[in-house]
Amino acid sequence: MTTESERELRNFCQLLSQAARLVQRRQDDVLGPLGLTRAAVIALEGLAPGALNQEQLASSVHAKSQTMGKILARLQLAGLVSRSRHPQDRRQLIIGLTGAGREALKAAQEAEAHALPPEVDVRGWQTLQDELARFVKSLQNREMNGRSA
Structure with a gap:
């Protein structure tokens, strides 16, 4: 039998999913004319503090490394990221933002x-942001412990 709190959590997750889709559509609408996707922006944001492999x-x-590889290949073709061999480990590529990448x-x-x-x-969104951050962290912890949410 489903408890009231389980129904509330399921309703919350459905609402959260709907909100995420709507926000993503709006982001896609404004990023499209820039030639970017939300996934590309996430990669660029991840590189903003400094180069990484x-x-x-x-x-x-x-994200999954394979997925990131595809995104990075497109960003490199667009001249927004550069890939260079790691000076100490030639097997690794170091990815960094180009000037055009920072502008994008x-x-x-x-x-x-x-x-x-x-x-x-x-x-008043700080409370919602704090609670969502806790929720996301809880889901990530469950994934790290081998249990899917």
């Missing part, structure tokens, strides 16, 4: 900042 970048943005990231962040409708009141 593909595994490190994938891990830092919670800045443009994407500005576009995304305007992706939500102006009538959205962002006051």
Whole structure:
């Protein structure tokens, strides 16, 4: 038998999923004219603090390395990232943002900042953000412990 709290959690997850899809559509709409996808922006954001290898970048943005490889290949073709051999381990490639990549990231962040409708009141969102961060961390911990959520 399903408890009331289980139903509430399921309803919350459905609402969260719907909100995520709607936000992603808005982001896609504003990023498309820049020639970017949300996945590309996530990769660029992951590289903003400094160069990483593909595994490190994938891990830092919670993506699969294979998926990240495809994204990075497109970003390199567009001239937004560079790949160079690691000086101490020639088997590894170090990926870094190019000047064009930094400019593209800045443009994407500005576009995304305007992706939500102006009538959205962002006051009081800190509580929601804090709770969502806790929820995400809980899901990540379950994955790390070998249990899918």
